[in-house]
Amino acid sequence: MLDSNYLLTDEQMLQFITKGFLVLQNDLPFQLHNRIMKQIHYVLHNEGNPGNNILPRVPDIQQLFETPIVKGALSSVLGPDYYMHPHRHCHYNRPGSEMPGGGQWHKDGYWSAMRSHRPWWAMVFYYTQDVTEELGPTAIMPGSQYYEKFLGERGETYLPTGKAGTMVLVHFDLWHKASLNISNIDRYMLKFQFLRLQAPTSPSWNHQQKELLIPEGLPAVHKTLWQDVWQWLRGDDASKQVRQVASEERLVALRQQLENEDPFNRGCAADELGLLGVEAASCASSLAPLVNDHTETTALNAAYALGQLGTPGVGALIQQMTVGSKLAAERAAYGLHGAGVQAIPQLLRMLHHEDQHRRALAVFVLGMIGSSEGEVVSSLISSLHDESEWVRRHAVEALGLLKHPGEHAVSAIAKVLLASLQDELNADTLHKESTKPNANFQPYITNKIGYAAALSLLRIGQTGQVDQVDETVHSLEQALRSKDRYVRAYAMEALSHLRTEEAVDILIRFIRSARWCPDTSKASTF
Structure with missing residues (x-):
């Protein structure tokens, strides 16, 4: 059990809300970070960037996320049941260069249907060595996480620095970029993403004050x-x-x-x-x-x-x-x-708007409000059959955000997941879907409806609210064969939360075939 002394304070939480970041100093020995850096150096120069496989390729990295400091910070911002997203990446910044693409101010591509100002997602930047401004740390723009437009000169540029093991917890939507490495050594930074699985019901940090005390120095x-x-x-x-x-x-x-x-x-x-x-x-x-x-x-x-x-x-x-x-x-x-449940009746009427974008916005807000009262659930289930893929994707994700979606919602999500998997098998269907509005966003998610459905089943499953267990387990078992790697990852995690005998058996069989060996590479002998 996590020691509450490692949870964030009110002041730290307010900094995260207003400025969008916190610098964390881990207490692990320098030798560990140095060993991790040497392993990363070898992998990058002999095998290429391992991308999502950086964690199993360099297993020592997992120790960083098991420390009370990091777990306390993530639990404070995302709740105690936060989930490490399967996407992760190693950023390699050579002397005298900026990372291609990353050298421009940007927000990372969002994994859900629409960005939320509330912290449903966060990222952690980890530095393997002592990082100074000369080394080119990732530059961030404090307070910019709520803006779609870049602030430009109105914004402040901040370069987080610190000893080896420094980790920067950032709001997922914070504007950032790679800065110029003017030193004579390589700079390594690992990026990991995390998501919240349920809306908060009480403070998950060391909460003492009710008032919102605003820090200084904001744009x-x-x-x-x-x-x-x-x-x-x-x-x-x-x-x-x-x-x-x-x-x-x-x-x-x-x-x-x-x-x-x-x-x-x-x-x-x-x-x-x-x-x-x-x-x-x-x-x-x-x-x-x-x-x-x-x-x-x-x-x-x-x-x-x-x-x-x-x-x-x-x-x-x-x-x-x-x-x-x-x-x-x-x-x-x-x-x-912020209007909450009083907006629900008019949002439900918006679900019949002729414009798909506005229907999707109404669905999005219903999910963010999170209430299952009245006709919310039945209306969102109906939106799963909307002619617009964009609306359907919002709807299946919104159902997973509701506090008490109910068995009909779970059954509907499981059916949507199975249908999306069937669509994967039909090359003509996939080609047809790719021509629809919004379908080309996020090309790294190849089955967008299945992705949202698997995530919703993960969110609902970890709360213990799944009544239709057999139907849910069956859909998740099929999802382990998805062509989309993130659908497979969510399905695996959802099965681990359900913990039925059948779910555990399916997981064991899947892991036997999917197990990654961190010692096997193109440079290894066997």
Whole structure:
């Protein structure tokens, strides 16, 4: 059992929420990191980059993730049942060079249907040697994880440094890039990804304070957005949030400030209205146009603020999702997270929108809200048969995010998984699917529907809520033969959580044939 002393503090959690990263100093001996670096050097120069096989190829790496410091940090951010994603990579930065492609500011390709501002995913960067700025560590832009657009000169560049074994825990969507290695030695960095398996029901860190205390040195202020993430991680809803009180005069002043020429001032006004909550409901109509603001930081504040203004705010966001621009509709979807269950009736009606993108957004928000009340489950099951693959993928993932999806949802997901596997066997079907909108995103996932279905069964299975065990186990057994390596990985992990006698037997037989030998390579003799 993990010692609670190694869980993150409130201050560390707030830094992760607002700045998107934490630097962790592991307490393992230098000799271990040096041995790992030598093994990686040999593999890279004699066999090439092992990619996803870096962990079994260099098994000593696993020790890094078993330390209380790392487990405590990951448990704090992603919950105690977090899962190490099967994708991992070794980044090799030679002297005098930037890594190809990685030398540009970017976000990593997202594995789920749509990015979430709430921490469902995270990454860890591990350095095998003492890393200085001269060595070219991965540069990060603090606070940029909530932005689709690159901040450019408005953002701060930060180069994490430290002794051998330094690990940087980052929000999955943080903007980052490889920096120039101006030293005379090679720089190695290993990237691992992790995901949350269920929404939080209570704080998973050393939580002491209820208030959100904002650290200094951020490119913009998003108190309402940060408050949403903070409340969600605490397992609370917006109704329990402590609100500020403002006079009518102050509301009038804020409405005027929403029209200020300076986007920073507009954004601050929107943010303050969000903190006031339903007390500022009369400002919803003035706030709504800012969801289309050309400055993204301001638009985000407006969207999140509307999500806190009760019925008028929800109505304004639904209007943006219904007829607004594609960008405004996406921002509105994020704002509706904070509205919670009160947004569900209108989101259910959005499932019949003629535009597939807007139907998918409604499905996404229902999954993020996580409630199974009313017609949510049956409506999402119906969306599994939507003509749009993009909507179907959102729907099967959303079902896995609900707190109590029920046996009908599990059965429906298992059927979707089996159907996706059947589609893999039909080359004509795969070719036909590849021409549909959105199907070409994430080419590293070859069976996108099956990927989402296997992940949802993993999420539901680890909670012990699976009633249709035989049907689920059968679908997961078939998924072990998928052509998609990530479908196979999720299926294997899901079976390990179900732990029935049949599931264990299937796992043993699969592992016997899939076992990786870290000593066997093109350079080995036998």
